[in-house]
Amino acid sequence: MTTDTKPQIADTEVVTYEVRGPVAIVTMNRPDYRNAQNSVMTYALDRAFTDAVEDDSVKVIVLAGNGKHFSAGHDIGTPGRDVDVTYENKAALWWDHVRKTGSDQRFAREMEVYLGMCRRWREIPKPTIAMVQGACIAGGLMLSWVCDAIVASEDAFFSDPVVRMGIPGVEYFAHPWVLGPRRAKEILFTGQRFSAEQALEWGMVNRVVPRERLEAETLALADQMSSMPSFGLALTKKAVNQCEDLMGMRSGMDSVFGLHHLAHSHNAEVDKDSLGGMDAKSMKQSAASSNGKV
Ligand code: ZN
Numbered sequence: 001m002t003t004d005t006k007p008q009i010a011d012t013e014v015v016t017y018e019v020r021g022p023v024a025i026v027t028m029n030r031p032d033y034r035n036a037q038n039s040v041m042t043y044a045l046d047r048a049f050t051d052a053v054e055d056d057s058v059k060v061i062v063l064a065g066n067g068k069h070f071s072a073g074h075d076i077g078t079p080g081r082d083v084d085v086t087y088e089n090k091a092a093l094w095w096d097h098v099r100k101t102g103s104d105q106r107f108a109r110e111m112e113v114y115l116g117m118c119r120r121w122r123e124i125p126k127p128t129i130a131m132v133q134g135a136c137i138a139g140g141l142m143l144s145w146v147c148d149a150i151v152a153s154e155d156a157f158f159s160d161p162v163v164r165m166g167i168p169g170v171e172y173f174a175h176p177w178v179l180g181p182r183r184a185k186e187i188l189f190t191g192q193r194f195s196a197e198q199a200l201e202w203g204m205v206n207r208v209v210p211r212e213r214l215e216a217e218t219l220a221l222a223d224q225m226s227s228m229p230s231f232g233l234a235l236t237k238k239a240v241n242q243c244e245d246l247m248g249m250r251s252g253m254d255s256v257f258g259l260h261h262l263a264h265s266h267n268a269e270v271d272k273d274s275l276g277g278m279d280a281k282s283m284k285q286s287a288a289s290s291n292g293k294v
Helices: 039-054 102-122 139-146 175-179 181-190 196-201 211-225 230-246 249-270 280-289
Strands: 015-020 023-028 060-065 128-132 135-137 149-153 157-159 207-209
Touching: 015 039, 023 039, 023 211, 039 060, 039 102, 060 139, 060 211, 102 139, 102 249, 128 139, 128 211, 135 139, 139 157, 149 196, 149 211, 157 196, 175 181, 175 249, 196 207, 207 211, 230 249
Parallel strands: 023 060, 060 128, 128 149, 135 157, 149 207
Antiparallel strands: 015 023
16 A cells, blocks of 8 residues: 555546447556555546447447456555545545545545446447456455456456455445345455355356457447337346346445444454455455465
8 A cells, every 4th residue: 555645646547438330349458456446446437438328329338347357356565546636526425535534534535436427438329348357356245346347358357345344345235136035245355355156156247258359249248238219228137127226226235335334333443444454465464365266
């Protein structure tokens, strides 16, 4: 974790945007940091998704990660970590976190850049497909889960290891709905990786394809979807999302967000910081010293 109070946020290419026919491809572009999500990236993603929504020629959106990994999660220790920086866009109607302290600050920030943005992206009125290779960890899981479909390559692996920080799962707590309660508990209680094949068997991903076929298969699925009328797709997406919410997802997530912040506050009260003194490196080490692999 850096102690530098002035993060490096010069890079405007943390997300790239490309339109190919009816498909917009939004790509996280911090391959040197396994596409760890700092705030500049979440805001750049939001901008790219907005562009795709407003472009009538775009029917389907693909979310990708440049490099070997889709996303290693939230940025908890790269030189570009920017937790103290304010950005214009507000995903949730809440005050800015930078003027606040303690739980007030954490709640405002996570409501904005994690839960609020993820919820907004889930509501994008066009089909979204996550194209996942390599690591899809914690905050990376959140990004794949907000998409309507997930196409994974055979080398993809998933995990939510934040219980190791004493935190009951990532902010966008879709685990019981996308995995089922028992599998959700297993992957949270152990923090262990699960494979693309396992995710397919559990119904969390739509397809598993060889790494070299990942882009072609994802674009083929996007092309198939793009033959449908836009308004029909938007209404159908809303229909399924509404039903998922009637299964309790939205209200469940709201209640768990409170537990999540109880955990952050407890950590801040009794430990070094709200992450229980953990960063990317120590998370990796403690996972390796347990019998699991992360
Ligand atoms: Zn959090």
